[in-house]
Amino acid sequence: MVALTATALNPLTDHYAQTGAIGSTLVWELLRDLAETNPNDLAIVDGDVRLTFAEYWYRVESLAVSLTSLGVGPGTCVVYQLPNWWEHLVAHLAIVRAGSVAVPVVTMFREHELRHIFAELEPSCVIVAGQASDISPAAVARRSLADAGHDCPLVVVRPLEVDGLDFADLLAAAPDPSVIAPPASPSDVCAVIYTSGSTGSPKGVLHTHQTLLCDAKSRIDDFGITSADVIFMPSSLAHIAGLSYGAHLPLLAALPTIVVDRWSPVDAVELIERHQATIMNGAPLMLRGLTEEYGRSGQKSRLRVFACGGADVSEQLVHDAARVLGSFVTRAYGCSEIPTLTWGGLKDDPARVASTDGRAIGAVELRVVSDDGSILGVDEVGECEAIGPERCVGYVDPDLNSELFTADGWVRTGDLVSIDADGYLTVRGRKKDIIVRAGENISAREIELLLLDHPDVEDTAVVPIPDERLGEKACAFVVLGEGRRLELDDVKQYFAAQGVAKIKWPESLRVVGALPRTGFGKVDKPQLRSMLAKENADR
Known part of the structure; x- marks a missing residue:
């Protein structure tokens, strides 16, 4: 796997340390201390599940032991794709407790995004949910791992049927700090957050214990x-x-x-x-x-x-x-x-x-x-x-x-x-070429690259279209090959077949003879946005 270490140090780190802006605590140490000082205080509520800090820590330690036995530890990372369940929080802290790097990914990601992440990181373990409305997260993860040419243990949380290791079984391990790797340094990378940039594929952002806790503080x-x-x-x-x-x-x-x-x-x-x-x-x-x-x-x-x-x-x-x-x-x-x-x-x-x-x-x-x-x-x-x-x-x-x-x-x-x-x-x-839909950053370039692979599309540009409820939606302008036809439903079916997260599917389509361009030959996206604004004003 790629070495997940700091690749661009903050030049002011020493200054922040001297002024007390950053500390020396590890993320998981906070929970360990609360389990000792506030053991019976409520920590997590998830539906009918209520965990105290002591119960929370017990689960984290147990899972860290099990993950260690699967080869998780320093120099590794674990990708986990879970809803906002209590297991998500336990997984996050158990991964960093084991000395590994936690890589949470949003539940909307499908094969298209996961292939990229698995190929880039080569995780030592993947944790997914066993419940979803229209897909099998375990099946999607398996296909994505295979497409990325990688294999690793797959853990399933709340499985509908046995399709990998059961998260509940991993929690049954006895907490034993002696088998877990020694604590890391607060300046070590402990999490990778994937974000959509303006250049296409999701980019993994490296954060340390210090950077994450500074933000929360x-x-x-x-x-x-x-x-x-x-x-x-x-x-x-x-x-x-x-x-x-x-x-x-x-x-x-x-x-x-x-x-x-x-x-x-x-x-x-x-x-x-x-x-x-x-x-x-x-x-x-x-x-x-x-x-x-x-x-x-x-x-x-x-x-x-x-x-x-x-x-x-x-x-x-x-x-x-x-x-x-x-x-x-x-x-x-x-x-x-x-x-x-x-x-x-x-x-x-x-x-x-x-x-x-x-x-x-x-x-x-x-x-x-x-x-x-x-x-x-x-x-x-x-x-x-x-x-x-x-x-x-x-x-x-x-x-x-x-x-x-x-x-x-x-x-x-x-x-x-x-x-x-x-x-x-x-x-x-x-300046970034992104659409912000319901708070999610979506790369316009990524959608464009996918559309350009469609056999009927010769040229395309994607711009945001205002939406009162969602903020913005993706509108695709496309230039088609001679004699070709394309409807929005065709585009949605194509994106679904490519395993693209649904949030990235264009929600509006405009077929045009040519895209407007600047004097430098670049697509004139301000003009496209103006066209959409005029359409909206004329309604």
Whole structure:
């Protein structure tokens, strides 16, 4: 397998260590300590399952022992594709407890994405769910491993039938720290988060114990989170924000997490009120759904804080949600490579919280640069570059690092922003060629490359089309071969046959004679977006 070690060190690491911005704790050590100091306190709620910190730790230690017996340990990685179940959290901590690297992937990934990840990482073990509405995750994983030319143990959680190793059997091992590898260094890579970039295939982002815990700690400090709070987590734990809010923040603050594997505003309201949840992170789709549901009932929410990110968040939605829910609602901005950059603070002017994406958090530093790399001034629009203790330490493929990092180690976010005189940042657009659908980043280039393999397609360009509920959807403009015909249903069937995650399927299709191009020969995507905007205005 590829060596999952830091490929681009943060130049300010020593500075952060001296100032206390980063610590020396391993992620799993937080749970071990809570199992000793708060053994009977509630840690996880998943439907009818309730685990205390002691029970949580026992399962982590047991699974770590079993994984070790399967060859998992230092120098290896484990890919796991699980819904927001308690087993997801146990798997995450058991993998890093065994000294391995945890690689969570979203449940929507299919053969197309998994082939790439398995070929790139050559995992020592894969863990999948045994339940799904329309597919067998175990069968998909087996096919993907075979296509990648790799083989490893396959563990199935909540199996409908025996199709690999049963996760429950692995939990039956007696906890025995003596058989597990010695603790790693806090600066070691412990997680890979796959994210869609503008260049095509998913990119693996390398994070360490330090970078992950720095991100979680910043939320605690800024939102005044204590052990009296309760996390409500319907957002995917396989995303960087979900992992931070749902897995690491609760361990730092000694509070319980309510995990939810399917989003429903009606069910969410019932669970929030029943469990008295106070903290939530989610996409605008979730915030809008809660606002509508609480608005119908006329009751205020138990939620104290809702951090909304992952897609464009309207000023009006923030105002409406804060009023209806009776909660502090803030826009948040970040990315997998440097998880949280800005948000509005509890003491900030509500008008500024709603109309901007907030100010830099903790030790994060921001700058706005022009295309030629010069630093821009107040209110000028340019690309956001950032650095902070939660900055990743590179990509799995080190050849991609030069695209991400500047010569002095700052992250190029690819987002166009402006920063006002008081330090409030506002996202103005994107340089990255992505569609943000319900908080998920989708590479337009990846969809285009898939469409170009279709026998009827000669040329294509994919752009976002606004959607009130989802934020954006993918609209594909295609140029067809002579005498060829293509309908949207044909495209969907083609993507399904290729094993592409459904979220990446184009949801709108325009057949054109030619694509507009700039003087440099590049597809003029602004013109395509203008065409869609005019269509919408003419309706």
